[in-house]
Amino acid sequence: MSLIKIENVSKTYVGGEGLVEVLKNINLEIEEGQFLALLGPSGSGKSTLLSILGALNPPTSGQVLIDGISIYDLDSERRADFRHEYIGFVFQQYQLIPYLTALENVMLPLAISKRSDKEQREMAQTVLEKVGLGQKSMRLPNQLSGGEQNRVAIARAIVNEPALIFADEPTGSLDSKTAKEILDLFQALNKDGLTIIMVTHNVENLAWVSRSISIRDGQLCAAT
């Protein structure tokens, strides 16, 4: 059974020039354990599709099933619970909370769990070590490089042991060496069993993924 199933998903926005159809009747299935790249140029609708998959952005029509759950049939509070339990996000600009240390940023998803403070710290420290930042856990985001901030964001995404990771242009603002390190890290996490869906406009990144889908003008146009 597919982990993710998208049926006839469309998304329309009201723009300055009237209605803009960003996604047009998308159908897609993603198996558990895949490392999928959503490839496409700017404005193609790939980030919108990612946000719809991430239970953040209801489609105008169609259905999204994750682990058999129709996520947009849940009310907003239950959808928040669903995101907490199933999904880890790595945002485009990492979106770390600037007044929290790396360790505290990683602990954020655990702050609303029933785990003790000690357990939260241990879990966060373990994942920071896993992404290679065990020694920099007490630094604030502005004391870390872009690549390191990206690693903290990845650590925050995986600390809660979700089934899915959604990454939006995770290498977009990194140099090629750092980008390679991040992709290696994603690949290692995928090998550990995590399903990863990554939005990218860089075809070079396809070397790390197990499957890729191109999206253009709101429609899926090629798959490998």
Added chain:
Amino acid sequence: MRLTHISIQNLRRRKSRTFLMMFSIIIGIASSTFLFITTQAMEKDVADKLDQYGSNILILPDSGEALTFGGITVGVTGQAEELNMSMVEQMQTIKNKENLATISPKLLADAEINGQKVLLVGVDFEKELRLKKWWKIEGLNFGQLPEKNEIVVGSDVARILGLTLGKSVDVKGQSFLIKGITQPTGSVEDDQAIFIDLKTLQGIENKPNSLSMIEAAAFCYTCPIEEMTKQLREKLPGTKVTALRATLESRDQTVKKFSMFSIATSIILLITSALVVAISMISSVRERTRDIGVLGAIGFRKRHILQTIFLEVTLVSFVGGLAGYLLGMGLAVAYGPTIAKMAITLPWQPILGVYATLGAVLISVLASVYPAWKAAKLDPIEALRYF
């Protein structure tokens, strides 16, 4: 990590905003505390002073022939129905008994001294002197009371009859030592009478339980005097209970003015503080739109966001409220009497600290309802697009 930690870290990061918010709460609470304490003391001081200008309630028999006592009409002893000592106890059972400051029972009698008819007023000296704080008595030291065989003579009586301190006077066959002479008060009933121990006069007149009138001072800055006179009339049937309106109305007006000024100023100050808190929180939420979006995206529910915002406000307002109380109370204790030109000591009121702190928290939380609600309502995807 708990939500409290996120709130504290945010406050620490935004030091100037946190300080501004706390400062506004400190100013609001300190000013309100100062005004409250000072006004409260002023009210008490005014009430005490007004008490000195005469008793507020006069209780007389409801029938009988009239005798003028300093412009006040009273029943003549021996000819009219009289009051009795049990009425004093009954007065202390009315609903507003706490407002009765001093009750001074009196027996009036006439006597002839050196061929002149004079008025004898039998009083409980301790209560009478507490009631007539403005009396200056030559021959009596502060706190000293005349003995049973001693009398205090009104200034006019002493002058007309040529009575002097230390002299003995024969009153109805008993000899009394003149222990004190009142200095002129301008009050006929004080200057034209001889004051004698109540029980002694009751013995002389052979009326051990009788009274001609009862004077009472009332602390009426917290009670309606009309209500008290009504309660007394009900308790003491067959008597005439009169409130001395002029004094009371003047007192009421003065006290009301102080209270209104204090309340109005405090409300304005607290509204200003609440506005500063609200504006600071609205601005804080706007600045943190992206952070709030992240929290929503990773699974924080609306109530978690609300909790984070309210925790911040509670922490700041708790510290601000407590500091404001300490500052306001400290200023009131140190400078209140000087500013209000009162010779009194203002005591620290710890319970007011509890109310001030809780009030600061309540006002600040109420002021933050709108920004907190806005934050909780933020759509994560919109919030993440904000920057």
